[in-house]
Amino acid sequence: MGRKKKKASKPWCWYCNREFDDEKILIQHQKAKHFKCHICHKKLYTGPGLSIHCMQVHKEAIDKVPNSLPNRSNIEVEIYGMEGIPPEDVKEHEKQKTGGGKGSDSEDDEPAAKKKATPALGKVKPLGPGPSSVTQGILPTPMGHVPPGMYHPHMQMNMMPHFMQAPRMMMPGMRPLFPAVSVPVSTPSKPTFPAYSNATISAPPTTSSASGSDPKENGEVKPPAANSCPLVTATGAGSKIIHPPEDVSLEEIRARNIKYRPKPKPELQMTQTAPTMITPSTSQAEVAAHMSAAVAAARQQQAAAMRRPMMQPVVLPQPVRVGVPVSVPPVMGMLPVMPQFNLMRPLQPGMLLPGGVMPVGVFPGVVMPRYR
């Protein structure tokens, strides 16, 4: 997205950190985004000006500058274009530009593709798994003065130990049938698929993505700073990701909940004797016994613990046709299982299934003749 000039003099907005080519454009931006009255849309010239306007004209007090970063929302600071910016913020911006700016912008370039390729491969430890701009959080001080090309030694030193581990991460007892595939691809620090990485990275960067139809986007949504514990955070102004902060999938978080954890099995032994592994020796009679026991146990469980299901529970027809060895899941009995349908006997009046559902279709190849 353009050249990366090391121009410290590029105008930037104190409220939201965005950069502009020209101070005039910066001022237009500030008037439209930060100094615009949300009630009458009048554009003021400064923050205090907006505050006074709202108070006098609309009798409403505002406490923060619209569309601003959380630490830059003070309405009383008088900023106009580049004028009025406190010197420490200027310095901080300079530092961020040369340190963070080079890093995050140069995602577009090939050299940084190496940085990104390395962390993306085989990284399990929480130490900076993200794109280059994130890993710089771990190497703080030298960053600002070291041009990107010099990062590689650092990166490699960090990465190597992890890649050494990778080949050892085999399943215990597993004989690799196809050894070539069982070792994770480990070509550290090289852009493994340079053409592909280029393609990925030179795609429109996130801040100016194809959906330019979103006029309300305020700050950039930066990747999480994964220094210690990976978090899902959006550090842009005015945006918040609706997700628990931990960078773990929603399913994993949910599965930890007591409600979904494996329950201690009931005392009835019979439900336990249908283990999850295939038991070829199970005879038909045993299976039938299991199933009726399972139904009985499940009924008890159901009464004790479960909510009333939507459909009425059905006792399975007996004896059960067992073509192949089966394992019976203990919970089968309490489910709203519909009995098998009879292809031969067409629907007759009164032949309703439990629950009042009219059987209309059948599974292909079904020959079960029994109704409950």
Add this chain to the structure above:
Amino acid sequence: MFNQLGGGSSNPNKDVEVASPPEDTVSAMEFSPPSVPQTFLVAGSWDCRVRCWEVEASGKTVPKAAQGMDGPILDVAWHDDGSKVFMASTDKSVKCWDLAANQTIQVAAHDAPINTCHWIKAPNYTCLMTASWDKTLKFWDTRSSVPIMTMNLNERCYCADVDYPMAVVGTADRGICLYTLEGKPAEFKRVESPLKYQHRCIAIFRDKKTKQPTGFALGSVEGRVAIQYVNPTNPKDNFTFKCHRSAGTTGGYQDIYAVNDIAFHPTHGTLATVGSDGSFSFWDKDARTKLKSSELLDQPLTKCAFNHNGQIFAYAVGYDWSKGHEHYNPNKKNFIFLRPCYDDLKPRST
């Protein structure tokens, strides 16, 4: 009698409501393959059960059967001949449900909950592919309790898709790995993620002309989808777009929601996304435009699916844990809705 056509906050899009929905959030949902003349829908849920309905042409849905596992269901997959359904659960196993006999049998096992299961039908073999939070990808001949192949993943599997001869797995730590299934499954290449946030869902798409799998769409928790070609002719073919975000109000926050599922229309090649924000959207990735946005529901949408001929779009509504356990209400009803979609998903002529 069963279906509730009408509006209201629980069905603002006035779609057909599936009868007897699961009692907890739907985690997986698939329509039957073309080998079956009727249309069946199976849905797995956090209530540890997989349910099956027949969907009639009139839109009526008839509950047919259900099976359970020892833990919440995380994925379901149909056998290509439509006679069996595979169910993957947090109980670390995959069971095969023979629909005709209404029996289940275990066919796979891992050391941790199994996040995805897909049936692979190749010209010279068939097998079941399972990926788990135990960081392995396994391939199973369902007659044996030993996998025919095991591959390591860098991290826990978070999403996967199969479209012969291509398979793709998205993992924690924003990893992506492509596999070729021709001859036998083999790792093809690892790909750098085009997204900066946690991977949530992935779907393979085909080339319009050759009808061969040629890329994938990847959704993240940050309201964004990336369209990636495996071999882009032009680097600019790959792009990302934002979605499932609340319109930012002046001075207020813009809420960014996770993309929970992506599905491609089987004939048009356009795609649907469903999000935590409670809406679904249709997109044309070639014209790079949005085709339609639904009305917002009061709960997140967790899964979506197209039937094999692209006439029906199904979406599941239920809490996805995006706001933590505090916002979980076990008494809130879960839904699955169906709508005719063939016209809505027609590509926009560029």
